[in-house]
Amino acid sequence: MSDHKHKDEVTGVETTGHDWDGIRELNNPLPKWWLYTFYICIVWSFAYWVVMPAWPYLSGGAWTYTTGVIGYEQRNVVTNELAAIAEGRSETMLKIASMPLEEVASDPALMEVALGAGKAAFGDNCAPCHGSGAQGGKGFPNLNDDDWLWGGTLEDIRVTLTHGIRWDADGDTRQNIMMAYGRDGILTRAEISDVVEHVLSLSGRSEDTDAAARGASIFADQCVACHGAEGKGNRELGAPDLSDHIWLYGEDRASIVQTVSNGRSGVMPAWGGRLGEGTINALTLYVHSLGGGE
Amino acid sequence: MTDTATSLELLAREAAAQAGAHPHGDEGERYTAVNSEKNRPLYESRVKVYPKLVHGTFRKLKWLVMALTLTIYYVTPWLRWERGPDLPDQAVLLDFPARRFYFFFLEIWPQEFYYVTGLLILAALGLFLVTSVAGRVWCGYACPQTVWTDLFIYVERFFEGERAARIRLDKSPWTLAKVARKTGKHMTWILIALATGGAWVFYFADAPTLAADLATLEAPAIAYLFIGLFALTTYTLGGIAREQVCIYMCPWPRIQGAMFDEESLLVSYKDDRGEKRGPHKKGTSWEGRGDCIDCGQCVAACPMGIDIRDGMQLECIQCALCIDACDEIMDKVERPRGLIAYDTLRNHDRRRAGETPRLNIVRPRTILYAVVLAVVAAVMLVALLNRSTLELSVLPDRNPLFVTLSDGSIRNGYEVKVVNKEHSERIFHIGVEGIDGAILSRPALAGDNGATLVVGPDKLGTARFFVSLPGDRAREINGEADLKFIVTDLEDGKTAIKATTFRGPAK
Numbered sequence: 163m164s165d166h167k168h169k170d171e172v173t174g175v176e177t178t179g180h181d182w183d184g185i186r187e188l189n190n191p192l193p194k195w196w197l198y199t200f201y202i203c204i205v206w207s208f209a210y211w212v213v214m215p216a217w218p219y220l221s222g223g224a225w226t227y228t229t230g231v232i233g234y235e236q237r238n239v240v241t242n243e244l245a246a247i248a249e250g251r252s253e254t255m256l257k258i259a260s261m262p263l264e265e266v267a268s269d270p271a272l273m274e275v276a277l278g279a280g281k282a283a284f285g286d287n288c289a290p291c292h293g294s295g296a297q298g299g300k301g302f303p304n305l306n307d308d309d310w311l312w313g314g315t316l317e318d319i320r321v322t323l324t325h326g327i328r329w330d331a332d333g334d335t336r337q338n339i340m341m342a343y344g345r346d347g348i349l350t351r352a353e354i355s356d357v358v359e360h361v362l363s364l365s366g367r368s369e370d371t372d373a374a375a376r377g378a379s380i381f382a383d384q385c386v387a388c389h390g391a392e393g394k395g396n397r398e399l400g401a402p403d404l405s406d407h408i409w410l411y412g413e414d415r416a417s418i419v420q421t422v423s424n425g426r427s428g429v430m431p432a433w434g435g436r437l438g439e440g441t442i443n444a445l446t447l448y449v450h451s452l453g454g455g456e
Numbered sequence: 457m458t459d460t461a462t463s464l465e466l467l468a469r470e471a472a473a474q475a476g477a478h479p480h481g482d483e484g485e486r487y488t489a490v491n492s493e494k495n496r497p498l499y500e501s502r503v504k505v506y507p508k509l510v511h512g513t514f515r516k517l518k519w520l521v522m523a524l525t526l527t528i529y530y531v532t533p534w535l536r537w538e539r540g541p542d543l544p545d546q547a548v549l550l551d552f553p554a555r556r557f558y559f560f561f562l563e564i565w566p567q568e569f570y571y572v573t574g575l576l577i578l579a580a581l582g583l584f585l586v587t588s589v590a591g592r593v594w595c596g597y598a599c600p601q602t603v604w605t606d607l608f609i610y611v612e613r614f615f616e617g618e619r620a621a622r623i624r625l626d627k628s629p630w631t632l633a634k635v636a637r638k639t640g641k642h643m644t645w646i647l648i649a650l651a652t653g654g655a656w657v658f659y660f661a662d663a664p665t666l667a668a669d670l671a672t673l674e675a676p677a678i679a680y681l682f683i684g685l686f687a688l689t690t691y692t693l694g695g696i697a698r699e700q701v702c703i704y705m706c707p708w709p710r711i712q713g714a715m716f717d718e719e720s721l722l723v724s725y726k727d728d729r730g731e732k733r734g735p736h737k738k739g740t741s742w743e744g745r746g747d748c749i750d751c752g753q754c755v756a757a758c759p760m761g762i763d764i765r766d767g768m769q770l771e772c773i774q775c776a777l778c779i780d781a782c783d784e785i786m787d788k789v790e791r792p793r794g795l796i797a798y799d800t801l802r803n804h805d806r807r808r809a810g811e812t813p814r815l816n817i818v819r820p821r822t823i824l825y826a827v828v829l830a831v832v833a834a835v836m837l838v839a840l841l842n843r844s845t846l847e848l849s850v851l852p853d854r855n856p857l858f859v860t861l862s863d864g865s866i867r868n869g870y871e872v873k874v875v876n877k878e879h880s881e882r883i884f885h886i887g888v889e890g891i892d893g894a895i896l897s898r899p900a901l902a903g904d905n906g907a908t909l910v911v912g913p914d915k916l917g918t919a920r921f922f923v924s925l926p927g928d929r930a931r932e933i934n935g936e937a938d939l940k941f942i943v944t945d946l947e948d949g950k951t952a953i954k955a956t957t958f959r960g961p962a963k
Contacts (some may be wrong), residue, residue: 267901295855306859306869406862407927452869453859454899454922 211323255279259440263316267447280448283441287433296452296454301411301428309408312336312400314456320446326432327400335432338388338400344423349380357381358418362394463568504626505699505761507609507618508753512780521597522606530651533658539563541880550660562840565877567847574836581832585825587715589817591722592799595708596775601701604652604694605759608645615641619756628850636804646687653686662911699760702770713770718801719816723774725754725796726763728807733765736789747791754778754796764796846882847875848943848952857959864927866960873918874943874952876911883946884909886921891958893929897922908946935962 168177170188177186189313201263211217214230229235240319256267256277286391291302298304305313322336329335349357359368360377368374382391389395393404402410410428411421433442449455535547545552549558557564557572564571572778586593595602615637616622625634657679658666670683671676693701702709716722730748748765755763757777762769764778782796803813853869861867876882886907888896889950896907899920911917923939938957944951 166458234780265844293855295853297856297859304859306853307861307867309862403862407860408862450901451899451920454897454901454920456898 178277183225183428203250246330251275251279255438255440255444258443259438262319262441266443267316267376276444276447277451279441279444280446281449283437284447284448288380288445291430296331296449298394301426304408306451307408308453308456309403310456311397311402313397314450314453316446316450316455317395319449319455320442322430323442323445323449324434326434327430328427329429329432330433332434336400340388340421340426342423342425343384345425349384353377354419354422357385358415358422361393361404361418361422362415366408370409482533484859488936490672491912502700503761505639506619506622506756506760507759507777508778509754510634510753510757510777510784511612511785515780516604518597518777520776522603525598525600525603526607531657533655533663537561544662546662548659549662550960551845552660560675563854563877568843571836571840574832574839577832578829578836581825581829582714583712585822585829587712588717588720588821588825591716591720592709592712592774593704595712595773596614597722599708599773601693601706602773602775604648605698607648608694608698609759609944611644611648612641615644625868637640642695644932645691648753649687649690649694650683651684654687656686657682679895683728686706698772702760702773709770709773717821718805719819719820721800721815722763722768723776723796724776724799724801725773725777726794726799726807727765727767728804730765730795738789742791747786747795749789751785753781754783757781844952845877846943846950846952846956847877849873850941850954850956851877852956852959858961860927861924865924866927866930867922867924868958869920870923870941870956871918872909872921872941872943874909874911875916877914879913881910881912884911884917885944885946886919887943887944888939891923891925891929891933893925894939895924897924905950909943924956925960930960931963933958935960 168179168186170177170186171174173188173189175190176246178189180187211228212230214234216228216230218225218227222228247257254272257272258276258279261272266276284292284296288296292298292305293302296305298306303309308314310318312318312327321334325334327333327336328338341348343357344354356373356377357380358377359370359373360375360381362368363371363374363377380392381389385393388401389400389404390401395401395403402408407413408411409417411417411426433445437445506684521810530963533546534547537543537547538545539558544558546558547560549556551558555566562571568702583594603929612622614885617623628634642733654670655896661679666675666679670679714867725748727746729746731746733746733748733750736742736745736749754765757780758764759775760771760773762771764772776798778796779798780794783793786793799813800815802816806813849871849872851871853871858866858868872886874884884894886909898906902919908917909917921941925933936957936959939956940953941954941956943953
C-alpha cells in the first residue's frame with residue numbers, strides 16, 4: 163500500500179491507495195461488532211485446538227493427530243449411542259424372547275416393538291430373497307398370501323425361521339425332496355407331459371382329457387405319497403397344494419414340465435444360530451402379520 | 457417577560473442542545489472532517505435517547521394498554537380450565553410431549569395446525585386494517601418491544617429521575633450515589649427480564665408444577681435455558697437496544713409503510729399551522745407566525761429520538777407521546793390543542809387548499825381488508841364449529857400392491873388409522889363399500905374382534921385390514937377400482953369415510 167493517502171472527493175473517505183485502471187476502493191472500517199466477533203473466533207480456535215482433536219503430525223512414520231484433552235471421538239459417540247439404544251430396548255426384547263408368542267401378540271406395546279424390530283430384521287436378512295415387501299419371486303415364496311408350505315401358525319413360522327429349509331448344517335431343518343423325474347430317467351418325456359396335463363387338470367386347466375387320464379395313473383404311482391390323491395399337498399412334508407392358484411415356480415405348462423423333469427429344492431438358511439431368540443420371535447410376529455397368518 | 461416565557465425559552469435551548477436538533481437560522485452549515493482519525497469510528501455509536509415523561513390522554517392510554525398486555529402475558533398460564541381426568545387443566549398450554557395445543561375450549565392436534573395458520577392470517581389482516589385506518593397503532597401501543605421498553609424507561613425514570621437528571625447523571629463522574637442508582641435500575645431490569653422469561657416457559661408445561669420445580673431447582677434444563685434466553689433478550693432489547701430494534705432490526709416498519717395511504721390517520725405535525733415556528737413571548741401577537749414555539753418538548757418526549765416536525769419518517773412508531781407533550785404546551789401558551797395530532801396527509805393538503813378537513817375511513821383499501829378479514833373469520837368459525845372428533849386414514853399396502861390367494865381371489869392389505877379426539881373410549885365398526893363382492897377380513901391374531909376397533913380416549917387406533925375380491929370379479933375391475941372405508945361409532949353413529957383404491961392384475 164502506498165504511503166500517499168488519497169481521499170475520495172465525493173464521499174470524503176480515504177481510499178486504500180491502490181488504483182486499478184482508475185478504480186479506487188474506499189477504505190471504510192469494519193464494524194466494531196464484526197471485528198470483536200473475529201477476535202473472539204481466533205481466541206476460540208486456540209482453545210479448540212487444545213480441547214478437541216485438531217492437528218495431524220507424523221509419529222514413528224505414521225500419521226496421527228492431537229487427540230485433545232477431553233478425548234472426544236465421534237466413533238465413541240456413535241458406539242455409546244448404539245449401546246444406550248440397545249440397553250433401552252433390552253428389557254422389552256428380553257420379554258419378546260422369553261414370553262409365548264401369543265402373549266406378546268396380545269400386548270399392544272410389546273407388539274409395536276416386535277413388529278418394528280421384525281421389520282428391521284426382515285430388511286437386513288430376508289429381503290434379499292423374499293423382497294423388501296415380502297412379495298417373493300420365482301422360487302421364493304410370497305409371504306403376504308395365505309399359502310403356507312410348512313404351516314402358517316406362529317409356531318410353524320418360528321420353526322421354519324429357526325431351522326431353515328434343506329439347510330444341512332441344522333439337524334432339525336425342514337427336509338423334503340422333489341425328485342428330478344426327467345433328468346434321473348424315472349419318467350419318459352411323454353409320461354412327464356401326461357402327468358403335467360393331469361396336474362393342470364387339478365386346477366381345471368387341462369385341455370387334453372385323454373393325456374390327463376393317462377397322467378392320473380402316473381400321478382397315483384409317483385406323486386400321491388407327498389402331494390396327496392387330489393394333489394392338495396401335505397404340510398407335514400412341505401408338499402405344495404397343486405390344485406390352488408399359487409405356483410412358486412410358475413403356473414404355465416413349461417414351468418411345470420421343468421419342475422417335474424428337474425425337481426426343485428429351494429433352500430432357506432437356518433437363522434437359529436445367527437439371530438437372537440428375541441429377533442427370531444420378532445421376525446415370526448412380523449411375517450405372521452404380513453398376510454394375517456393362520 | 458414572565459416566568460413561563462423564560463422557562464419555555466430555556467426548554468427550547470435545552471432541547472436544541474441535548475436532543476441533537478440542528479439550530480435553525482442563518483448560522484450556516486457546519487463542516488466536519490469526517491476522515492480525520494478521531495472522527496472515524498469503527499461504527500457509528502448510538503446517541504442515547506432520554507425520553508421525557510408527558511401527561512395526557514395518550515400517555516394514560518399507553519399505561520392502560522401496558523397494564524393490560526403485561527397482565528395477559530404474565531397471568532394467562534395460571535388460568536385453569538377443567539377438561540376431565542388425565543388431561544391438563546391449564547387454559548392455555550402448548551403440550552409438546554403429548555403433541556397438543558390447548559386453548560380454553562379448544563384442543564388442537566398437530567395435523568390441525570391450520571387453525572393456528574388461520575389465526576395468524578386473521579392477526580395479519582387485523583394489522584393491515586388497523587394500519588390502513590390509523591397507522592402504526594400496533595407499533596405505538598401493543599408491540600412487546602414498545603411495551604417492555606416503556607416499562608424499562610419507567611424503571612429508569614424511577615431510579616435516575618427525569619430527563620434532565622438522567623442526562624446529568626450520565627455525564628457526572630462515578631460516585632457511590634450514581635453506582636447505587638445504576639445498580640438499582642439494572643437489578644430491577646434483570647428481575648423484570650427474568651419474570652418475562654419465567655412466564656414464557658409456563659406456557660409449555662403445567663405452571664404450578666413447573667414453578668415448584670423451578671424453585672427447588674428440579675425443572676428440566678431446557679426451562680432454565682429458555683428463561684435465561686428470554687431474560688437476556690428482554691434485558692438487551694428493552695433496556696439497551698430499545699429504539700434501535702424498531703429502526704434497524706424490525707421488518708414491520710418497512711411492511712407497514714405499504715399499508716398507509718394519504719387517508720390514513722398518522723401522528724403528524726401540522727406545519728401549515730405551526731410554521732413559521734419560533735420562540736414566543738407572552739402577551740405578544742400570534743399574527744404572522746405559526747403556533748409552534750419551538751420548545752422542543754415533542755423531541756424531548758420522543759422515545760425514538762426523532763423530531764416529528766420533520767414529517768413522516770420510518771423511525772416514528774406513532775406512539776403519540778409527542779401529541780401529549782405538545783398539547784401540554786399549547787394549553788400553557790393558550791393556543792388550541794392538536795398542533796401535533798392524528799391527521800391524514802389529505803387533510804394537510806385540504807387545509808392548504810382552504811378546504812374543510814374530514815375523515816375518510818371507509819375507502820376501497822379498508823373495505824377490502826375488512827371484507828377479507830370477515831371472510832377468513834367466518835371460514836375459521838365454521839371450520840371450528842364443524843371440527844370433527846373422529847378422523848380416519850387408510851394406507852394401502854404399496855409393496856406388494858396385491859396378492860393372489862390360493863383360491864384365486866385377489867387381496868389388498870390396508871393400514872387403517874382411527875383418531876379419537878374425544879375424551880372417552882369409543883368402539884368403532886369398520887366397513888367397506890364401493891366394490892360388489894369385496895370381503896373385509898383381519899389378520900388371524902385379531903381374534904374375535906371382527907370389524908370392530910376400540911380406540912382409547914384422545915388416542916390413535918391402528919389396525920391392519922384385508923379386502924379380498926374373488927378372482928373373476930378382480931379380473932373385471934381390470935387394474936384398480938375405487939373403494940371406501942367407513943368407520944362408524946357404535947354408540948353415537950358418527951361416521952368418517954375415506955376413499956382409497958383396490959388394486960388387482962390388469963388384463
